Amino acid sequence: MKNNGVKYIVNLSFEEIKLPPFEEILVLGKHSPHGKQGISKSFDLLIPNGFEIIDSDHENVDCVFVNKRILSKMPKERILKILEANVFPYVSEKEILKVDFKVKISHNIVEED
Numbered sequence: 001m002k003n004n005g006v007k008y009i010v011n012l013s014f015e016e017i018k019l020p021p022f023e024e025i026l027v028l029g030k031h032s033p034h035g036k037q038g039i040s041k042s043f044d045l046l047i048p049n050g051f052e053i054i055d056s057d058h059e060n061v062d063c064v065f066v067n068k069r070i071l072s073k074m075p076k077e078r079i080l081k082i083l084e085a086n087v088f089p090y091v092s093e094k095e096i097l098k099v100d101f102k103v104k105i106s107h108n109i110v111e112e113d
Contacts, residue, residue, distance in 0.1 A: 024100055024102070025083070027096065052071055058091075
């Protein structure tokens with residue numbers, strides 16, 4: 001087979017992915033093409049009982065899916081307050097945002113009797 005001087009160069013890389021493709025928080029816009037019920041059903045199949053849905057009153061945000069591991073460390077009201085101040089202003093009504101939300105807990109003074 002003649003290649004007529006055509007040279008192909010291919011750069012190839014790959015990596016393992018996890019499902020779902022986020023681990024901490026997913027913010028769902030009010031008019032996202034994927035609705036709350038559809039995403040919820042998908043998560044129930046992939047990671048049963050792994051996320052809690054927190055509804056939002058924000059004009060562009062329908063709800064937030066939060067990994068229950070985070071909820072065991074921080075109250076959902078505090079998480080929602082942080083998201084409302086730092087993430088929600090940047091969410092358009094038709095998108096879904098993945099939020100990396102790492103919680104680090106530290107104690108300054110621990111006393112025991």
